[in-house]
Amino acid sequence: xxxxxxxxxxxxxxxxxxxxxxxxxxxxxxxxxxxxxxxxxxxxxxxxxxxxxxxxxxxxxxxxxxxxxxxxxxxxxxxxxxxxxxxxxxxxxxxxxxxxxxxxxxxxxxxxxx
Numbered sequence: 001x002x003x004x005x006x007x008x009x010x011x012x013x014x015x016x017x018x019x020x021x022x023x024x025x026x027x028x029x030x031x032x033x034x035x036x037x038x039x040x041x042x043x044x045x046x047x048x049x050x051x052x053x054x055x056x057x058x059x060x061x062x063x064x065x066x067x068x069x070x071x072x073x074x075x076x077x078x079x080x081x082x083x084x085x086x087x088x089x090x091x092x093x094x095x096x097x098x099x100x101x102x103x104x105x106x107x108x109x110x111x112x113x114x
């Protein structure tokens with residue numbers, strides 16, 4: 001099963017959805033805003049990647065965090081802030097079998113889903 005995680009109004013997520021649809025690849029879409037992010041789901045995603053790779057330090061949400069939080073990014077702190085504000089996750093995430101792709105790159109999707 002292929003699952004695309006993200007936020008429906010994100011441009012990168014829209015590109016990934018369009019690419020999957022053009023390739024006729026069935027997928028489920030999980031919107032972090034409407035479907036949420038549970039500790040279990042985060043834990044599942046972390047079996048495929050590292051927490052520091054998921055955190056989007058270029059996002060507006062991250063920039064709006066206090067300096068105290070930004071200067072104390074332990075795994076525990078990152079987990080807490082990501083669960084509280086899933087928009088801190090880089091988007092989109094594409095889970096296909098045991099592979100998790102972060103961001104949208106046409107060539108990476110082609111290689112993984114071919």
